[in-house]
Amino acid sequence: MKHRTVISAGVPLAVYEQGDPARPTVLLVHGYPDTHHVWDDVAATLAASGHHVVRYDVRGAGASGAAAGVRGYRLPQLADDLFAVADVVSPDRPVHLAAHDWGSIQSWEAVTDPRSAGRIASYTSLSGPCLDHVGHWVRRRLIRPTPRHVGQLLAQAAHSWYIGVFHAPLLAPAAWRLGLAAGWGRVLSYAEGVAPRAGHPQPTLAADAVRGIALYRANMLPRLLRPRQRPTAIPVQLITLTRDRYVSPALGDDLGRWAPYLWRRTLPAGHWSALLEKGPTVARMIKEIVSCADGAPASPALDRASDAQRGRGPFAGKLAVVTGGGSGIGRATALAFAEHGADVVVCDLDLATAERTAELARLLGATAHAYRVDVSDGPAVDTFATEVAAAHGVPDIVVNNAGVGHCGTFLQTTEKEWRRILEVNLGGVIHGCHAFGTLMVDRGEGGHIVNLASAAAYLPSKILAAYATSKAAVYMLSDCLRAELAPAGIGVTTICPGIVNTNITRTSTFSGRSADRLDATRDRISALYTRRNFPPDKVAHQILRAVRKNKAVVPVTVEARAARLLGRLSPALLRAAARFDIG
Missing domain, CATH: 3.40.50.720 (NAD(P)-binding Rossmann-like Domain)
Known part of the structure; x- marks a missing residue:
């Protein structure tokens, strides 16, 4: 695996590459509180099938540098990081993007940015919606509070209990430092059946998790309370995890309003087990959208997953x-x-x-x-x-x-x-x-x-x-x-x-x-x-x-x-x- 450093707005980002650089580039972005290692199985499968696979530790995580203060973790800065990495690892061709959790949230910021045209060829999103889309999703259900909409709001509120904890002073940092980081592997094993593996959980987890709290504090309330119009013309593959304890499937209901070229897939997996236990399956789904976006006929499964089929x-x-x-x-x-x-x-x-x-x-x-x-x-x-x-x-x-x-x-x-x-x-x-x-x-x-x-x-x-x-x-x-x-x-x-x-x-x-x-x-x-x-x-x-x-x-x-x-x-x-x- 090749390792290099990319500087974005003064923050050094640790970038990891494998596979043939002459092949289509797939850029994988991890979430909170992970590092690039959460993608190990997916990356290995993609590289073995002939793709150029790039991962990086986002700012504040793993071997990358940290931003100064909460303002350094706002979504525009995170999108700038993604474009900076893409420009270095694939300067002449667009990249295919896949992201999970907070990696997906910040990738939506890039995908809905005008700069994405010609730089991002496709996007696969797992367990991380666009916060602006969520803001509009909440507003629509509050304006028309049908029993189904109320149920969806209550269900997502129950899923998102931890967001309030992350906004409370001292509580979340103390929890990570005083034992949660040390027991994180056991938590994932008990909750999702994830087996411990080399590189995950990472040795820097406690520090990564504490710094990463800034992601929530810098972005959640501003984007949910004042959502922007964020459409995209990029082909989007949404992988919904049916056993996700944090992101409910209903959050993707309105996505067709913002992404007209949309494919919907489902995976019977939990929030982390999708990558850590079902990596080859996720890799296959990514390969299918990459191949289609590059001009090949859609696989039968991908063709049936088109959002245009939903009305049937x-x-x-x-x-x-x-x-x-x-x-x-x-x-x-x-x-x-x-x-x-x-x-x-x-x-x-x-x-x-x-x-x-x-x-x-x-x-x-x-x-x-x-x-x-x-x-x-x-x-x-x-x-x-x-x-x-x-x-x-x-x-x-x-x-x-x-x-x-x-x-x-x-x-x-x-x-x-x-x-x-x-x-x-x-x-x-x-x-x-x-x-x-x-x-x-x-x-x-x-x-x-x-x-x-x-x-x-x-x-x-x-x-x-x-x-x-x-x-x-x-x-x-x-x-x-x-x-x-x-x-x-x-x-x-x-x-x-x-x-x-x-x-x-x-x-x-x-x-x-x-x-x-x-x-x-x-x-x-x-x-x-x-x-x-x-x-x-x-x-x-x-x-x-x-x-x-x-x-x-x-x-x-x-x-x-x-x-x-x-x-x-x-x-x-x-x-x-x-x-x-x-x-």
Whole structure:
């Protein structure tokens, strides 16, 4: 790593460079109370992928000099520092800027400065809004205090409790000097699961933190009380951290007013763990905006993250994969996601029906694609997942819906029939969860998996031995997987429909039925489903609601909910009902 010193308004700034200087320059700006080391993982990943990476310790931190007095930490001076570093490390080409916390706040000052034109090519912001934008954000909510706006204001006030402490005389400096600095590593480990590492927390933390209090005192009240108009024409990528304890996601709601070229990404990470634990993921997001700003086509994920997508609905910018999407609940779910803004990929054993679903989804304004996949074939599902990721990006939502019905007692059901039921109903879910779950974890941006079980998962019946067993296994698999994937920000939901009016009764197989009884049985069951007349789009509605609210288990239909309740209140009665035979 190359080290040099840049002088800005008499303050020496310690600058660190790595990677090929002939490649695009990415300038990383750290926040409070950090140094350039907070970017170590991101910088290493970017440099290894062919970027010229530059970091510097901001004034008052690490190896850089300190300003004289609070006035030396005002935002214009901090912006001057950034431009001074950029002019030295990349004098002939604009830099791509990425910043975190107070580094992001001061970088907004530079990005909204007229000097940024031709000097800053793109900007990635994490956990540090423009203070002027926040000032206008607060004013708009005070002028029109709807319940939602009041809730947002109260939530951010709770997040920002420490700002008042930093303005109190003596209190914050004393806390840092008398033990907080020494225990900072333990605080981050306990609060965000951040493991200690070389260079972080830095040995100069106590002095850095005390000097850095001037950032709050010099800028917070003036900018929030007298916000300026600060637009920018620079491409901006906003990475919202869903587990941030200090910056609420709502602060970015109005950003499109100020940054017309805006992409919104989310990351299931805390304020510091985003950089210290998910550095490669952040680096990949930065690489995508850098490549796009330099003229390459946007990646599928970045393209969906465009702020222009927001008006499409609550799932705008998301990609949903639905198996068994050619009919019934699968088709209804794919179309519901499309109607609410998501792009969709559907697969089915019958390609024609999958293509029809994709056609209908496109009529709703979504980008949609169809594939033929046999979900019981593990390698085929792996290939499908790889193709989807390569062509459309890693999905945000996967609905493992494909399944088959079967009716028959245990002794009537043949080994071949058992194998078919388990390979499709259970194996298909296993293959889908493994193939796409692996991609989601590796991507590091969270997501959601929905597995279709059935009320039969907890409603025993002697005539549904194989089917109920397969669905009960899906139910338990989903609960286990939910616990495993929660740290990665991936939710898992089990959907348990009751009697839903789909074509499953016409495609179900039956054991122990003669040819004449088989048609009569199928007709009787189909008539029951038709009379119940619970449409698949109501199940789809529950699936979308479950994803939004990250529900663990959702019984759908009155009978599904009643059976689950009865199983808790009187398991013996539920087992007695299992003896019923439809004849």
